[in-house]
Amino acid sequence: MKKIIGLCLILAVILMSCGPGKIEEYSKSIFAMDTILEFRIYGNKNAKKALDKAIERVKEIEDRMSATKEDSDVAKINENAGKQPVKVHDDTFYVIKKALEYGKLTEGDFDITIRPLVELWDILSDKPRIPDAEEIEEKLALVDYRKVKLDEENKTVFLEEEGMGIDLGAIAKGYAGDEVTRILKEAGVKSALINLGGNVIVIGRKPDGSLWRIGIQDPRSEETGKSHIGVLEVEDVTIVSSGDYERYMVDIYEKTGVRYHHIFDPKTGSPARSGLMACTIVASSSTDADALSTSLFIKGKDEGFKLIEELGQAEAIAITEDKEIYMTEGLENMFEQYGESYKLSH
Amino acid sequence: MKLKIGDILVYIFILILIGFSILGLQWLGETTEDRRLIVEVDGEIVKSIDLDEIELPQDIRIEAGDGGYNILRIARDGAKVIEANCPDQVCVRSARIVVPGQTIVCLPHRLIIRIEGGGEDGGNIDSIAS
Incomplete structure (x- = not known):
């Protein structure tokens, strides 16, 4: 009798592992938001549906917040700069409001009204060129986040001066990350890895119960031959990096070797030069991580770390041009260095 | 008994x-000991090449549909896009990829080139934040 019970137990275990609620891996890579979005989620059939829904949501966010897509909220706001307020979707309004909060928090280092400079430099055009000081001066006069006027009641956004423009490139991907996380969690997904063009989000732990191992991009992998400088072992967080290696041109014409990258300093009108090659933010909100990562890159290590420590919601890594790695205290136990090209400093 | x-x-x-x-x-x-060069067009893998088996550097042409093409120069130690007829030429200006985890992307042609595998220590990661 005992043996029959034993047999039944064994059978039950086997059957349970292949029942209808079976946990499976669903992976998908798509092109959107000017980059590749990769999803790896673990769950049942609901999870698969949730993944499709999450991808739809990302595309919707892109359609509303892209600066280059015709008919996007952002394009309409920019077209009507100096003319009239534009009614926008609730999510666009939320993201702009959030961005302006970061403008205030960083004393203007994080500024979404940077668009005229992005267009002037046009780093990724066929024939990139370095604008002269006069041109930069002229566009800089149009950059001021305080000239973005929000109307809570009517959900409208107004840029006070003609020629102004906003660019949500430094925050919209973060917001998309939070939305994807929300949709997947609501559908009961307990384990997932999402990489939105470099912004990594992990839900829970890996299906085997271990922590996710996320590499931090080596900003000079061409020289070092390594893809990452180290690994963070994490669960339930979002990791966002910014750096001069993402989109850039090297000044080969003047042979100065200077890197002209895509993160502009609203105070100089040129690519930010704060002594950092790259930086990373680890936080629970991807919107915040995205905005903070750009802010840290522009502010530099000392000022940036000070801000992050004051806010107390995020941890950070900074890689300086002297090839030193700094990090906030909370990360020290999670970080494992890889390779010897950089010096870990405290 | x-x-x-x-x-x-x-x-x-x-x-x-x-x-x-x-x-x-x-x-x-x-383990994935092989270092492979993977080429994807529109989410489909169109080429998967064992890098260690390449004797001499060679050029391969990837058809990306609608007359779009990218020419890759591949060698044992990496790959680079040397020519493409995409409008933005970002892929051509992208740095040569040499280590697992690195990618070159051509958005207009929906093309991803990446290196996978190569079980170095510390290479045991799930994703890269970049």
Whole structure:
């Protein structure tokens, strides 16, 4: 009798592992938001549906917040700069409001009204060129986040001066990350890895119960031959990096070797030069991580770390041009260095 | 000693379980030692090349549909896009990729080129934040 019970137990275990609620891996890579979005989620059939829904949501966010897509909220706001307020979707309004909060928090280092400079430099055009000081001066006069006027009641956004423009490139991907996380969690997904063009989000732990191992991009992998400088072992967080290696041109014409990258300093009108090659933010909100990562890159290590420590919601890594790695205290136990090209400093 | 039918069934089940666990362990222990160059167009893998088997550097042409093409120069130690007829030429200006995890992307042609595998230590990661 005992043996029959034993047999039944064994059978039950086997059957349970292949029942209808079976946990499976669903992976998908798509092109959107000017980059590749990769999803790896673990769950049942609901999870698969949730993944499709999450991808739809990302595309919707892109359609509303892209600066280059015709008919996007952002394009309409920019077209009507100096003319009239534009009614926008609730999510666009939320993201702009959030961005302006970061403008205030960083004393203007994080500024979404940077668009005229992005267009002037046009780093990724066929024939990139370095604008002269006069041109930069002229566009800089149009950059001021305080000239973005929000109307809570009517959900409208107004840029006070003609020629102004906003660019949500430094925050919209973060917001998309939070939305994807929300949709997947609501559908009961307990384990997932999402990489939105470099912004990594992990839900829970890996299906085997271990922590996710996320590499931090080596900003000079061409020289070092390594893809990452180290690994963070994490669960339930979002990791966002910014750096001069993402989109850039090297000044080969003047042979100065200077890197002209895509993160502009609203105070100089040129690519930010704060002594950092790259930086990373680890936080629970991807919107915040995205905005903070750009802010840290522009502010530099000392000022940036000070801000992050004051806010107390995020941890950070900074890689300086002297090839030193700094990090906030909370990360020290999670970080494992890889390779010897950089010096870990405290 | 006499075996009852129940005993035999239990033993068979235990043997099957042991068999499956061995298979499972082998599957888990599988490593991707090969460094492979993977080329994807629109989410489909169109080329998968073992980098260690390349003798001499060579150029390969990837058709990306609608007359779009990218020419890759591949060698044992990496790959680079040397020519493409995409409007933005971002892929051509992208740095040569040499280590697992690195990618070159051509958005207009929906093309991804990446290196996978190469079981170096510390290479055991799930994703890269960049």
